[in-house]
Amino acid sequence: MNFAFSEEEMAFLKDFQQYLEQEKAGPDSSVIFAPWRETDSWLVDSPERRGFMKRLAQAGYIGMSWEKQYGGRERPGVYDYLLNEELSSQGAPIIGKGVGCIGKTIIAHGSDKLKQEFLPQILAADIEFALGYSEPGAGSDLASLRLRAERRGDEWVLNGQKMWTTSAHFADWYWVAARTDPEAPKHKGISVFLVPMDHPGLTIKEIKTMGDHRTNEVFFDEVNIGPDYLVGEENAGWRYVCEALDYERFALYTVGPLLLKFEALVELAKVARRDGRPLSDDPVVRDRIAEFACEVEMATMLQRRVIAKAIKGEVPTVEAAMYKYFSTGLGRRIANYAIDCLGPLGLLKSGAPGAPFGGRWEMSDRATVVDTIGGGSTEVQKNIVARRGLGLMVGA
Ligand SMILES: Cc1cc2nc3c(=O)[nH]c(=O)nc-3n(C[C@H](O)[C@H](O)[C@H](O)COP(=O)(O)OP(=O)(O)OC[C@H]3O[C@@H](n4cnc5c(N)ncnc54)[C@H](O)[C@@H]3O)c2cc1C
Numbered sequence: 001m002n003f004a005f006s007e008e009e010m011a012f013l014k015d016f017q018q019y020l021e022q023e024k025a026g027p028d029s030s031v032i033f034a035p036w037r038e039t040d041s042w043l044v045d046s047p048e049r050r051g052f053m054k055r056l057a058q059a060g061y062i063g064m065s066w067e068k069q070y071g072g073r074e075r076p077g078v079y080d081y082l083l084n085e086e087l088s089s090q091g092a093p094i095i096g097k098g099v100g101c102i103g104k105t106i107i108a109h110g111s112d113k114l115k116q117e118f119l120p121q122i123l124a125a126d127i128e129f130a131l132g133y134s135e136p137g138a139g140s141d142l143a144s145l146r147l148r149a150e151r152r153g154d155e156w157v158l159n160g161q162k163m164w165t166t167s168a169h170f171a172d173w174y175w176v177a178a179r180t181d182p183e184a185p186k187h188k189g190i191s192v193f194l195v196p197m198d199h200p201g202l203t204i205k206e207i208k209t210m211g212d213h214r215t216n217e218v219f220f221d222e223v224n225i226g227p228d229y230l231v232g233e234e235n236a237g238w239r240y241v242c243e244a245l246d247y248e249r250f251a252l253y254t255v256g257p258l259l260l261k262f263e264a265l266v267e268l269a270k271v272a273r274r275d276g277r278p279l280s281d282d283p284v285v286r287d288r289i290a291e292f293a294c295e296v297e298m299a300t301m302l303q304r305r306v307i308a309k310a311i312k313g314e315v316p317t318v319e320a321a322m323y324k325y326f327s328t329g330l331g332r333r334i335a336n337y338a339i340d341c342l343g344p345l346g347l348l349k350s351g352a353p354g355a356p357f358g359g360r361w362e363m364s365d366r367a368t369v370v371d372t373i374g375g376g377s378t379e380v381q382k383n384i385v386a387r388r389g390l391g392l393m394v395g396a
Pocket of ligand 1: 130131132133134135136137138139140141163164165166167209213215370373374375376377378379380383
């Protein structure tokens with residue numbers, strides 16, 4: 001099996017690396033390139049991040065796999081992957097859901113009005129989206145969602161609650177899955193809507209995760225929207241939600257943050273001292289870090305299997321589940337081992353006097369837990385591997 005990228009792809013990557021070198025010389029560099037960035041905090045908003053995204057857009061890096069008629073470059077999806085892998089490997093924010101999940105769904109199923117209104121703004125990095133899927137009773141079992149959208153005259157009126165909506169507090173538009181036919185089987189009565197985030201019927205409340213990352217619960221009270229903001233066909237939303245996951249396969253599965261975390265652990269073993277000697281003198285520490293090196297290599301290969309299958313136009317459901325399960329668990333184990341290495345001091349938080357590495361490992365130890373939940377929990381990934389990958393069906 002050959003996981004190598006083509007010459008053209010490598011040449012593109014080299015150009016992009018040069019582009020990032022220029023960015024690194026810019027005034028926002030220290031905010032944009034943060035190798036200690038935890039994956040769940042990519043979507044924290046800042047003027048620097050918005051400026052960086054706008055410059056990426058001006059340089060033509062946003063929407064590269066979109067068709068030319070919509071302003072894209074019609075490059076294969078692997079280019080989206082190369083961009084995001086390079087960005088995350090350098091600790092920079094990645095290109096988000098507006099381009100993949102939302103932009104590509106609008107291209108595939110949206111009306112001309114939605115295309116004209118949203119696609120140019122996405123390409124220019126002028127708008128941010130929040131993704132409203134999960135609810136208090138619908139996370140892993142998303143198709144059980146209950147947020148109600150009723151047709152009243154010309155309008156749709158939405159009532160109910162969403163949960164865990166990242167970026168709701170700074171996004172411009174809300175991409176919402178709602179129940180439009182409560183009588184239909186649960187996968188068949190769902191539709192997708194676009195709701196302006198400043199609608200007076202929306203109430204956004206902060207939820208702080210254990211990784212210090214902000215997410216939100218959002219309440220809908222008589223949120224009325226025009227018929228144009230129903231995406232595609234009524235009651236076809238479940239199909240769009242599933243398809244959108246496939247659009248994101250290239251963009252979301254970057255291994256860069258894990259590699260950075262492992263490099264930081266190796267550095268820790270060289271720098272930190274126990275009884276006056278570097279930790280790396282300890283054969284038990286070296287043994288464990290060598291094991292991690294092998295596991296990091298395994299994670300990289302699992303990730304390449306996702307990309308290799310997606311390049312062939314196949315849907316890598318099982319491969320993606322294996323990679324998500326293994327890599328997020330590994331990130332967690334690495335952060336946890338770093339705390340073990342640092343001893344009690346390793347539990348000091350950022351800002352506390354004497355906190356080793358500025359308390360970053362303590363933060364990492366908490367933030368990596370969140371990675372094992374968001375985007376589909378560890379247990380759900382294992383279910384996919386067992387059922388779809390191995391045919392171990394319940395009651396079979
Ligand atoms: C930081 C963060 C950001 C998020 N951002 C967004 C967002 O922007 N938009 C959005 O829509 N959602 C978002 N989510 C929600 C995320 O997708 C859900 O948290 C996730 O799908 C799990 O759903 P749940 O939290 O409802 O847990 P539940 O589904 O209630 O699961 C609870 C526990 O039961 C386990 N479990 C559930 N079903 C099974 C099963 N069949 N077999 C075995 N075990 C099972 C789970 O693994 C978990 O341990 C975010 C979550 C987090 C943590």
